[in-house]
Amino acid sequence: xxxxxxxxxxxxxxxxxxxxxxxxxxxxxxxxxxxxxxxxxxxxxxxxxxxxxxxxxxxxxxxxxxxxxxxxxxxxxxxxxxxxxxxxxxxxxxxxxxxxxxxxxxxxxx
Amino acid sequence: xxxxxxxxxxxxxxxxxxxxxxxxxxxxxxxxxxxxxxxxxxxxxxxxxxxxxxxxxxxxxxxxxxxxxxxxxxxxxxxxxxxxxxxxxxxxxxxxxxxxxxxxxxxxxx
Numbered sequence: 001x002x003x004x005x006x007x008x009x010x011x012x013x014x015x016x017x018x019x020x021x022x023x024x025x026x027x028x029x030x031x032x033x034x035x036x037x038x039x040x041x042x043x044x045x046x047x048x049x050x051x052x053x054x055x056x057x058x059x060x061x062x063x064x065x066x067x068x069x070x071x072x073x074x075x076x077x078x079x080x081x082x083x084x085x086x087x088x089x090x091x092x093x094x095x096x097x098x099x100x101x102x103x104x105x106x107x108x109x110x
Numbered sequence: 111x112x113x114x115x116x117x118x119x120x121x122x123x124x125x126x127x128x129x130x131x132x133x134x135x136x137x138x139x140x141x142x143x144x145x146x147x148x149x150x151x152x153x154x155x156x157x158x159x160x161x162x163x164x165x166x167x168x169x170x171x172x173x174x175x176x177x178x179x180x181x182x183x184x185x186x187x188x189x190x191x192x193x194x195x196x197x198x199x200x201x202x203x204x205x206x207x208x209x210x211x212x213x214x215x216x217x218x219x220x
Contacts, residue, residue: 097155
């Protein structure tokens with residue numbers, strides 16, 4: 001199992017703006033997952049993108065994956081105050097285990 | 111809706127006590143996990159289980175044990191609680207589509 005590294009560590013934007021978070025990893029993967037964690041709660045699975053996919057959408061979320069650069073990005077469009085949370089990426093290779101990084105802390109100001 | 115339920119949201123225990131944290135999933139998942147989350151350290155894997163009566167150590171198993179007697183239940187045991195085990199504990203189960211987390215148990219050891 002391997003750990004993804006999210007960047008930036010913290011991001012503060014105004015409501016209505018777009019938020020972009022990046023993730024880098026080191027070795028080949030089967031898929032990469034993004035999770036959200038509201039303060040003091042468990043993580044919520046947002047989206048899974050497989051290694052043979054380049055882009056995936058879910059509502060206001062857009063995830064891209066570039067396996068040649070070993071990187072992924074999560075874009076939240078038209079952000080809302082309710083999007084304030086920490087966001088984690090989790091690259092998954094041959095193991096069932098996921099190793100989580102420290103996440104990106106997103107603050108959306110009303 | 112699929113669920114992972116952790117028995118307590120908040121727990122206060124005394125040093126030296128034996129503490130049981132319970133986790134139940136209703137999705138018939140084979141894989142279950144226990145993480146702890148601390149500020150600045152992110153999520154760290156304590157133990158995981160691929161099947162009933164099967165367990166494997168994660169990255170920080172010292173001071174903990176686990177029990178999986180039934181597929182739906184994965185218990186984390188603190189044999190003799192210490193103050194450095196004060197933390198947020200997160201349980202998860204997984205499928206091919208990703209992890210489902212419980213809401214977390216915030217344990218304080220005094």
